[in-house]
Amino acid sequence: MTKELLTLSALLAAMHAQAQDSTAKKALDEVVITATKYPKKTSETGKVISVITREQLDRSGGKDLAQLLNEQTGLSVNGANSNPGKDKSIFLRGAKSDYTLIMIDGAPVYDATGSSSNFDFRLLPVENIERIEILKGSQSTLYGSDAVAGVIHIITRQGDARKTIAPFASAAYGSYNTRRLNAGINGGSGFFSYNAGFTHYKTDGISESADKNNTGTFDKDGYEQNAFMANLGFKVNNAAKIMPFLRYAKYYGKLDADAFSDDKDYTYNMSNMQTGVRNELTLGKVKLHLNYNFTATKRNYLNDSLVKSSPFDGYSKGFYEGKEHFLDAYLHVPVLPTLSFTGGIDYRNGITDVKTSGVYKYEMGGVIYSGEYASTIGSDSATQNQTGVYGAFTYAAKGLNIEAGGRFNHHSVYGNNAVFNVNPSYLINRQFKIFANISTAYKVPTLYQMHSEYKNPFTGLQPEKAITYEAGVQYYSANNLVNVRGAIFRRDVKEGIAFYTDPNTFRSYFINQDKQNDWGFEIEPVFNIRDKGQLLLSYAFVDGEVTTRKGEKDTSYFNLIRRPKSIFNATANYHITKKLFISLGVQRFGKRSDLDFSAAPAAIVSLKAYTLLNAYVEYRFLNDKLRVFADAKNLTDTDYTEVYGYNAQGMNLQGGFRLSL
Known part of the structure; x- marks a missing residue:
């Protein structure tokens, strides 16, 4: 890491450390939406929220969404820098990937076909995004299921009525024969606005699996994606906004058989469509939002085994189809000059249809076993409904801000559950903000967990439940040079869903059993370099353990597999001239644990720490x-x-x- 830090130090030594008022003011008074579901200055909320701006996105032409998120404080995306087409798993503050709620334009997005409910980041090109708000801590009061560790809210590009026609385009080429093309048009006039764009991405990639014995026979596993997005906006007499949208993405790729195991004919494809409408009505000082989102997902896997890497290769195929409906109606009411209320009701409906089959072969004790298998989850029964009623009051006066609220959720299978949050903060002389949070969250069982051959035949499943404690301080220097935020947190999860095998019958099914306890801290100093740039530093630490039942006893052990305990980031952004911009970044990921499934039971292996040095340069014409x-x-x-x-x-x-015209 020494070489990388010396390089970063040399760059910083060339910068003149003088303050610029506008930069710090922006940090203090930047308006966000996700913290409260309506526009709110960051100085007026005690929630820990970070923003990836349009300017940062414009400087990410060589990155995908997973790589961009992997650079954020307290976030690690496993697989972000692996083969481009490999699946990605996001870990926010060390929580497992399905404990982070992903939202697009205010609507939660899921893959109803998966064993977990996490969203596939490969579906959304960076070019289609206007900004990203990352909200940490349990957030189920306003956002319902899955917001255990936090919310990543992706806000897409909208139309700009200030220009009638404003075309835009971008293109990139690079390593692994990677091509990115994006083109679209933006604009509007008066009451109407629009934004539409198409993205094509294709790469030869690298071999997904590592060639442990250096045979030189592992082939590259390529990936191709096409995506289209359209947002429309209609404005009626400043009293109503109607915003229909359509997003469609389809990708195709190749897979390998397993760790250290090549495969020549294993392929997959996926399509995802999201459509709906967002409506905003202004009734005096009251804002009423009526939103609907429909998501349809299809996934297919095929392993023909025409080319066999070993005599035990079989044949397999899988078809997965899922549909999600989401409706949300909520209003924001200024009750008093110092008191406001946000509340509403939302509804979610999910359904899935899964068919998998194949032929297997394996060797045990010198004997070769073979056979056929098939599994089906029928859409006629694999469905669930959720209805949530929620509300939160916000008080703001003389630097003191308090938010408190709750949610009642009814689920069509397991019944009812409730959550709450309390979030006070205090801003002192516009320099120090101290804050604390106590919030609860839940995650409902997935359709796969409730309806596959591994469904619980005895008690069914209850939601996983969590409580998060959080406290911190944020400092803004009087000379507007420094902005530092530090936070500590603890997250306790109970009724964690585990995969259980009965030692007597050898039958396997899902049960509510585990307790998960995680804790950690984050520190984020930002130094403004006059109007020339910034130095952004961050350090995040997380530790945790799971308590699970082994036989007649409870056993606790560290289980943050593939998640580093510590992550350090340093990024220096600098405008050498008004036209020439450079950025240099260092990322240090600590040691991690992983599992080796080549033996039974799986063995824990240690992955060494590593440091990455990245650079970006841009010139404007x-x-x-x-x-x-x-x-x-x-x-x-x-x-x-x-x-x-x-x-x-x-x-x-x-x-x-x-290019933007």
């Missing part, structure tokens, strides 16, 4: 309408592992342009 950029990742060609038995990308480079 034509009054900033044209940007030419180069994005270099892993400049030192560090050899590291994100997932045991799978490859990670070495030094790689992408270059391109972005």
Whole structure:
């Protein structure tokens, strides 16, 4: 890591550390939506929220969404720098991936076909995003199921009525024969606005699995994606906004058989459509929101086994289809000058249809076993409904801000549950903000857990339940040079859903059993370098253990598999001239544990810590309408592992342009 830090220090030494008022003011008074479901200054909420701005997104032409999120404080995305088409798992503050709620334009998005409910980040190109708000801590009061560790709210690009026609385009090419193309049009006039864009992404990739014995026979596992997005806006006499939308993405890729195991004919494809309408009505000082979102997902896997890497290769195929309906009606009411209320009712309906089959072969004790298998989850029974009623009061006066609220949820299978939150904060002289949070959350069982062959035949499943305690302080220097936020947290989960095998009957099914306790802290200093740039630093630490029943006893052990205990980030952004911008970043990921499934039971392996050095350079032409950029990742060609038995990308480079008229 010494070389990378010396390089970063040399860059910083060239910068003039003088303050600029506007930068710090923006940090203090930046308006966010996700904290309260209506526009709110960050200085007026005690929730821990971070923003990825449009400017940051514009400087991410060589990154995908997983890589961008992997750079944020307290976030790690496993697989972000592995083969581009490999699945991605997001860990917010060390929580498992399905404990983070992903939202797009105010609506939760799920994959109803999966064993967990996490969203596939490969479906959404960075080019379609306007901003991202990352809200940490349990947030089920306003957002319902899955918001155990927090919420990642992705806000897409909208139409701009200030221009009638404003076309835009971007293109990039780089390592692994990677091509990115994006084109669209934006604009509007008076009461009407629109934004539409198409993205194509294709790469030859690398071999997904690592060639442990250096045979040189592992092939590359390529990936291809096409995505379309359209947002419309209609404004009626400043009293109503009607905003229909359509998002469609489809991708195709190749897979390998397993860790250290190649496969020549294992392929997958997926399509995802999201459509609906968002409505906003203004009734005096009252804002009423009526939103509907429909999501349809299809996934297919096929392993023909036409080319066999071993005599035990079989044949398999899988078809997965899921549909989600989401409706949300809520209002924001200023009750008093110092008191406001936000409340509403939402409804979710999920349904899935799964068919898998194949032929298997394996060897045990010198004997080769073979057979056929098939599994079906029928859409006629694999469905669930949720109805939630929620409300929160916000008090703000003389620097004191308090939010308190609750939610009652009714589930069509397990019944009822409730959550609450209390969030006070105090801003002193517009320099110090102290805050605390106590909030509860829940995660409902997935359709797969409730309706597959592994459903609980005895008691059914209850929701996983969590409580989070959080406290911290944020400091804004009087000279507007420094902005520092520090936070500590503890998250306790009970009724965790575990996969259980009966030692007597050998039957396996899901049960509510585990207790998960996690704790950690984050510190985020930001130094403003005049109007030339910023130095952003962050350090995040997390530790935790699960308590589960083994036989007649409870056993506790560290279980944050593939999640580093510590992550350090340092990014220096600097405008050398008004047209030339450079950024240098260092990421240090601590040691992690992973599982080796080549033996039974699976053995725990240790993955070494690693450091990545990344750089970005951009030059602007034509009054900033044209940007030419180069994005270099892993400049030192560090050899590291994100997932045991799978490859990670070495030094790689992408270059391109972005044009906005």
